[in-house]
Amino acid sequence: MPDSLGPEHYYLSNFLTALNWIEERYGDLLSAEEHAFICGFRHLPLASQALLVRLVMRKGPHFRHSALKYPEIGDIAIAAEALLKHGWLRDDQPLDAAQLFALLRRGELLTLLPDTPSSTRKADLFEALCAKISQPTRFSELAGFLNEPLYTLMVGPLCERLRLMFFGNLSQQWSEFVLADLGIFRYEQVPIAAQARGFSQRADIDDYLHLRACREQLEAGASVNSVLEQLGPVRSDNPWILNRHAKLLFLLARQAERDGELHNAVMLYQRSHYPGARQRRIRLLERLESWDSAWSLAQVALASPESDAEQQLLERLLARLARQLDQPAPAPRPRCEPERIDLTLANTGSVEWAVREHLHTEQTPVHYVENTLINSLFGLLCWEAIFTPLPGAFFHPFHTGPVDLLSADFHQRRAQQFTRCLARLDDGSHAQHIRAIYQAKQGIQSPFVAWDWLPAELLDQALLCLPAEHLKAWFQRLLQDLRNNRAGMPDLIQFWPQERRYRMIEVKGPGDRLQDNQKRWIEFCTRHNMPVQVCHVRWSEA
Template sequence: MPAVPDHRFYYLSNFQQALDWLGQRYADLLQDEERDFLLRFPALPLAARALFVRMMMRKGEHFRASRLAYPEIGCPLQASRDLPPEWVEPDAPLSLAQVFALATKPELLRWFGVRGGLRTARKDSLLAALESDPQHAAPRCLSQWIAPGQGGEAVLRMRVGGLCERLRLMFFGNLRQDWSEFVLADLGTLRYEQIALSAEARGFRSRTDIDLYLQLQACKQRFEAGDKVAAVLDALPAERFDNPWLESRRERLLFQLGQHCEKAGDWPQAQQIYAACRYPGARARAIRVLEKLGRFGPAQALLTIARQSPESEAERQQLLRIAPRLARQLGLPPALRPRPAVVDQIELVLPAEGGRVERAVQLHLQRADAPVFYVENALANALFGLLCWEALFAPIPGAFFHPFQREPADLLSADFAARRRDVLARCLRRFDDGSYRAHLLAIHESKHGLQSPFVAWGWVTRELMVMALDCIPAAHLKLWCLRILDDIRENRNGFPDLIQFWPQQGRYRMIEVKGPGDRLQDNQRRWLDYCAQHAMPVAVCYLQWEQAAA
């Protein structure tokens, strides 16, 4: 890597580090254009490389030279002359809409000599008015758009945005993260667990995987931009992918398309999508859509198959709700529903002072000898995340492939626990041998502030940790962890809002708070049932405001 003189070029140093990383790990998958870029970029003059990275880190493909003024780079136009024209095009031609995207309204009024009522028009209305003039149809460089005597400047066009996006995808394994991760890590704003990554560690196994990811991303963007579902489906690969991680992304997009059709009342299209989708929850949605279509026989047949082997607690819960309706429609014997677990209830009527209902109940129940904490999902997740830290960040093949990962890539995969069976068993045994308390507090201290998919450091203070470990039996903590591990996607949510401790008595109580008109959500019901079934102290507090009660 060429020497970088000082810290002013930190962004260039970071980008070159990423290029070196890619060259080491992806040499066999690179296309000619990408390989050529990795070879030619380091040989360019320093200012040219710095300008390129500054442009790449911004949004869009057109940049006004006057807005690329950086002291360490100097004149951007001079620096751009050393960049290959196939990478950065100087004085690029622009459409009228592109000119509007680059300029402020006062600049546009001056550049186009706008007079009369149009001067007070909104920017989009001004664009429409100018576009109606045939002389504004052809693209041209910015200086040719601007009226004589109103100044002018060059626009640089980034022509290899797609290439840079592919490099970013290969480095991070996703397009959610960007190059600012380097800066945030350097500043200490985001700190990550240090994992030994082999030279073979990478997010994609084949070029096909990269291309399929980009194809899925394009379909997702079209859907989010409002394209018709049918058009997105036509562009979406119908065949299942060999790569389980990519297949999960394809299934999730299918599921979202199905949900969109449901909301629009397009039951036939929704049913067709769900029938081809294996994403969690799709089968139950398919049964519901068959109900909407009046196809009760096929709905009952699919229900029977699903009840024989529910994919999750969430699906089992949905099936129990659907079964009685179908039985009535088909004249079948009433479907038996198990009785819900008995959970204590607290009825409160408090003065309406505004604010959150959870806070009102917390303040009402708070006592000097029995403090109440608003924890929701934070405490259970943190205890699980701290206990199983070594399992979560174990260097399993395919789990980690760059330095800025807050979680393993396979966290939500069906085989997550199976791939870490031994280390997870070792973690959970700490509840049995009594070493869990010291271990949890030690990890809380040694890993404090590191990115984690389970630990919200601002919520889980040492005070809360100590009190929880003093008051919650090891058997209960183990049950929490086992349930989260059983279905991470579903079970890391839905935990009761509040927890109250009696430190002198070594006991606790969890409290779910419901305000006026609020109902228990499905995932909350499942947690409440689980706690009640295992004799863990839990209650639901129903709050009414005094004015409403009167």
């Protein structure tokens, strides 16, 4: 923290740190407006700097003077003067009825609407306000009783662009600094080169913001065609931007499906290379009774499925299409059926917890783990591979994992590191290594390790009872498809520490069925002679 700033200005210190980081790494990509903002901000009076950052970090863009109380800033009106001079704040912005309604209290609305009964709920006052205020109006012009300034933040979009450059996304907020300072979130300290950044050219930043604006329109209820018209063709060669574009096309296709525009949806799925788009397209062709097209595309997909999930769907779909086209159905893969358990238990609300309580003993403990245990053990064993500082993987101090985690070449780019990590399962050093990482990295954010679900007792039992060859098989399956294979694992695990063995149990309540990803995991475990059972529960009448 700069010497001139005290702890009460922590947020300003963090913002200045981010500006320095952005200027150092993105200086060649900054627009003239952004350069001018950064330079001008540094020359503001301290109180004006602090006020602007406070407003940037609050939900806006309109702020009533009476709602701004910051002891370290002092007189808000004086602090605002320099910001008004720069045009970064305005105190005369016209507002429409919806904006005014969000700013006014119920009593103030009733004063503005004297003919409205005092018992009227605030939610019901909106229509009356719209009838009274048909044109944008300045806050200060409403009525004499509202004798206070209203500030409108004019540099919000600019600061959003700066936040995007720093984080590489808009899902992370400036509060990441504070949460890290307070120790609420801790991040792995990955070496970050001075030239590391999320965007290599200005067009990438503009394309990101354009795609985000289009997605926000879709989420706000805009029609598929209107979003497509705004979206236009993609011109980027950045794989990350291309993937975001493909995902938006996928979401547009799903919306077209919901709207009953099936032919439009087929076309959009065809344009999208996002995972799952091809299988959705085949299923729509089937619904449209385009049997030959669906059959041909399914055959191509089956020859090179993008995932186990797609292959599972294709096998079922081809069997249906074969009946329609009088073709020989593909030979189904041999299935490995897991052992079944049937229990009748008292209804305690949670079927998994009921089975856990029924089976648990001190000598044979049962834990509810679902997807957390195997993922966490993988994350601990392969910590160094996951956080390898490859180019483009990390470019700010607040990454929970590498940016390319779900990319198709994630494993390939780190093949040597993962080979080294998994080799510990062959020489028996994995347990010691996992415990060492567990102690050294405790609480640090990870895309795999669920710290709250992995107490030391569970870790010790798992390392004692889970064979290394089983761990290796699970971890290799994870690496084949991190997007899909991180989920679907059995609910419970039971250990026999004296015998150094275990079993996994998927629990199904009355009327519940196995999901596709659960079927894939259970079949994988069964095929590899891993003890897995499916427990079907009926509630006792009592």
